[in-house]
Amino acid sequence: MSIDLKTIKHISKLSRISVDEKRGEKLAGDLNSIFDFIEKLNELKTNNIEPLTSIAETTLKLRSDEVKSKNIREQIVKNSPQDNEDYFVVPKVIE
Amino acid sequence: MSDITKQSLTELVENIKNKNLSSTDITKAFIERSEKSKELNVYITDDFTSALDKAKKFDQKPNLDLKLPGIPMAVKDLFCTKDVKTTAGSKILNNFVPTYESTVTENIWNEGAILLGKLNCDEFAMGSSNETSFFGNVQNPIDKNLVPGGSSGGSASALAGQLTPITIGTDTGGSIRQPASFTGTVGLKPTYGSCSRYGIVAFASSLDQAGPMAQNVKDCALLQEIISTYDPKDSTSIDFKRNQYSKKLNNNIKGKKIGIPKEYRVDGMPKEIEDLWQKGIQYVKECGAKTIDISLPHTSYALPTYYIVAPAEASSNLARYDGVKYGFRAKGENLIDMYEKTRSEGFGAEVQRRIMIGTYVLSSGYYDAYYLKAQKVRKLIKNDFDEAYKKVDAILTPSTPSSAFKIGEKTDDPVSMYLNDIFTVPVNLAGLPGISIPAGHDSKGYPLGLQIIGKAFDEQNILNIAFAMEEKINFKNKITDWWIE
Numbered sequence: 310m311s312i313d314l315k316t317i318k319h320i321s322k323l324s325r326i327s328v329d330e331k332r333g334e335k336l337a338g339d340l341n342s343i344f345d346f347i348e349k350l351n352e353l354k355t356n357n358i359e360p361l362t363s364i365a366e367t368t369l370k371l372r373s374d375e376v377k378s379k380n381i382r383e384q385i386v387k388n389s390p391q392d393n394e395d396y397f398v399v400p401k402v403i404e
Numbered sequence: 405m406s407d408i409t410k411q412s413l414t415e416l417v418e419n420i421k422n423k424n425l426s427s428t429d430i431t432k433a434f435i436e437r438s439e440k441s442k443e444l445n446v447y448i449t450d451d452f453t454s455a456l457d458k459a460k461k462f463d464q465k466p467n468l469d470l471k472l473p474g475i476p477m478a479v480k481d482l483f484c485t486k487d488v489k490t491t492a493g494s495k496i497l498n499n500f501v502p503t504y505e506s507t508v509t510e511n512i513w514n515e516g517a518i519l520l521g522k523l524n525c526d527e528f529a530m531g532s533s534n535e536t537s538f539f540g541n542v543q544n545p546i547d548k549n550l551v552p553g554g555s556s557g558g559s560a561s562a563l564a565g566q567l568t569p570i571t572i573g574t575d576t577g578g579s580i581r582q583p584a585s586f587t588g589t590v591g592l593k594p595t596y597g598s599c600s601r602y603g604i605v606a607f608a609s610s611l612d613q614a615g616p617m618a619q620n621v622k623d624c625a626l627l628q629e630i631i632s633t634y635d636p637k638d639s640t641s642i643d644f645k646r647n648q649y650s651k652k653l654n655n656n657i658k659g660k661k662i663g664i665p666k667e668y669r670v671d672g673m674p675k676e677i678e679d680l681w682q683k684g685i686q687y688v689k690e691c692g693a694k695t696i697d698i699s700l701p702h703t704s705y706a707l708p709t710y711y712i713v714a715p716a717e718a719s720s721n722l723a724r725y726d727g728v729k730y731g732f733r734a735k736g737e738n739l740i741d742m743y744e745k746t747r748s749e750g751f752g753a754e755v756q757r758r759i760m761i762g763t764y765v766l767s768s769g770y771y772d773a774y775y776l777k778a779q780k781v782r783k784l785i786k787n788d789f790d791e792a793y794k795k796v797d798a799i800l801t802p803s804t805p806s807s808a809f810k811i812g813e814k815t816d817d818p819v820s821m822y823l824n825d826i827f828t829v830p831v832n833l834a835g836l837p838g839i840s841i842p843a844g845h846d847s848k849g850y851p852l853g854l855q856i857i858g859k860a861f862d863e864q865n866i867l868n869i870a871f872a873m874e875e876k877i878n879f880k881n882k883i884t885d886w887w888i889e
Contacts, residue, residue, distance in 0.1 A: 312764075316764075317760075319767075320760045320763050320764050320767070321744075321760070323763045323767060324719060324747075324759050324760055324762075324763040325723075325726070325740070325743045325744050325747055326744060326747045326748050326751065326756055326759065326760070327741075327744035327745055327747075327748040328748065328756075336756075336757065336760065339757055339818055340757070340760065340761060340764070342817075342818070342819055343711060343757075343761060343818060343819060343822075346707070346708060346711070346819050346822075347708045347711055347712060347774070348708075349704070349705065349708045350705060350708050350709065350712075350777055350778065350781055351777075352705075353702075353705065353781060353784070355777060355780040355781060355784070358780040358781075358783050358784060359780070359783055360776055360779035360780045360782075360783060361779050361780075361782040361783040361786060362779060363610065363640075364596045364597075364610055364786075364834070364835035365596060365597045365640050365642055365835065367597075367642060369639050370636070370639070372636055378503075378504070381503045384503040385503055385729075387501075388499075388500060388501060388503075388729065388730035388731075389728065389729055389730060390727060390728075390730075390731070390732065390733035391733065397728050397729055399728055399739055399742070400736060400737075400738050400739050400741075400742050401738070401739075402738070402739050
């Protein structure tokens with residue numbers, strides 16, 4: 310398998326990480342060597358194996374949906390790079 | 405006073421209880437030593453002023469019934485600490501101040517401990533050498549220009565360098581046990597579901613576990629009994645009967661059956677590691693345990709499985725860093741451009757690499773071939789352990805395939821860096837507890853660790869085996885204070 314620059318561009322778009330041409334080439338190289346290593350899994354036949362989706366073999370517990378923390382809006386908004394009183398501010402999305 | 409920082413946690417607690425030392429004495433001693441230890445670069449954020457205030461307050465009205473009465477300690481900067489900056493070693497969280505406390509650290513403060521500061525780590529815990537941190541690499545107190553391991557490298561280095569009497573780390577593929585091994589300290593990765601993940605910056609949620617790091621097994625057991633609690637705030641926290649691990653610590657392991665997995669004898673493993681392993685086998689036999697050769701046939705598939713599962717989960721967990729609600733934001737022409745530039749400038753190279761691997765293996769057309777395949781192999785790896793545990797009580801292996809390497813030695817080759825975790829990763833995939841204890845030195849004088857892997861929820865058993873072995877090994881860490889200013 311080989312990951313080319315076009316694939317990198319595609320993954321970069323899906324993961325919302327901008328990648329320029331030069332870094333793209335380097336990433337393609339890195340990912341190819343990592344996937345060469347990962348391909349080892351193809352040695353195994355796994356048709357009849359159940360996938361392990363959760364390591365803790367317990368059913369999820371239900372709890373009532375209660376608000377536990379109070380009045381932390383100000384603190385939370387304070388952590389944002391840009392805010393306007395009670396709101397997070399982002400670049401304009403509607404023309 | 406200079407010998408305060410040399411004391412184990414157990415000794416410090418005794419000295420506080422006997423009123424030989426005050427919390428202020430101890431806190432001052434660790435702060436003074438930390439201030440002379442800048443070269444190790446273990447702290448991302450220190451909280452020394454506040455720590456001293458808390459120590460003085462403790463001394464005015466000491467509660468000596470607590471398990472960590474007035475004991476100062478620093479923690480990995482992956483644990484959210486209320487009102488104290490928490491970065492996860494990343495530029496993207498460089499200015500993040502949590503509004504809440506992680507359950508694990510809350511448990512620690514509830515027992516009387518005092519926060520000294522936040523310790524350096526690989527960015528989002530992704531690394532095996534602490535070299536991916538935005539805040540620079542960490543020096544290993546064992547030798548200059550030697551990595552402390554990772555991702556809990558700052559924790560291991562601060563502990564071995566006597567800047568904190570105990571500490572906590574997190575372990576997704578070996579991030580507690582490998583740095584413990586590289587620095588001559590003890591590190592435990594508990595069973596998945598034992599310690600709450602609430603308030604820990606997430607890397608790979610089905611693998612992440614917090615755990616204790618200490619100078620000896622007894623201290624490690626004490627810290628484990630404090631941090632391991634059932635927590636409704638973590639939906640994967642498991643409600644089982646937890647032991648008072650330190651009280652029940654027992655070096656009698658007569659008749660215990662210890663498995664020796666042949667697949668851990670990997671190609672190219674240095675003879676020193678094989679010799680160490682043989683010595684370990686000898687020690688457990690001298691303690692009256694039996695060793696049994698076992699097979700974990702899918703061991704060599706663990707790392708490839710891990711490098712699908714962990715990046716997949718990471719790519720999903722790290723989707724939240726978008727420059728909107730917290731952390732770093734880059735300027736962009738529009739919203740999408742802002743996201744893309746923020747993540748490109750805010751994440752380091754290794755984190756970007758893993759997000760991209762994860763995104764790829766989860767993307768349309770590749771999910772079955774990679775992610776589903778890896779989940780199936782993960783099942784086979786877990787089955788191997790289940791089979792083995794029909795015959796044995798615990799498993800003994802080396803912790804790492806080598807001693808600590810030089811800073812910069814493996815940074816250009818991600819796969820060779822990943823191979824470091826070959827003995828630790830299977831334990832995370834199977835959700836089991838594993839402990840690394842210092843067991844000897846290589847020809848360069850660098851420490852080497854042995855790992856004991858237990859059945860799920862059987863922390864007491866591996867702590868007991870470690871405790872018995874520790875007595876036999878009688879390990880002395882060679883710390884020369886070369887970095888002290």
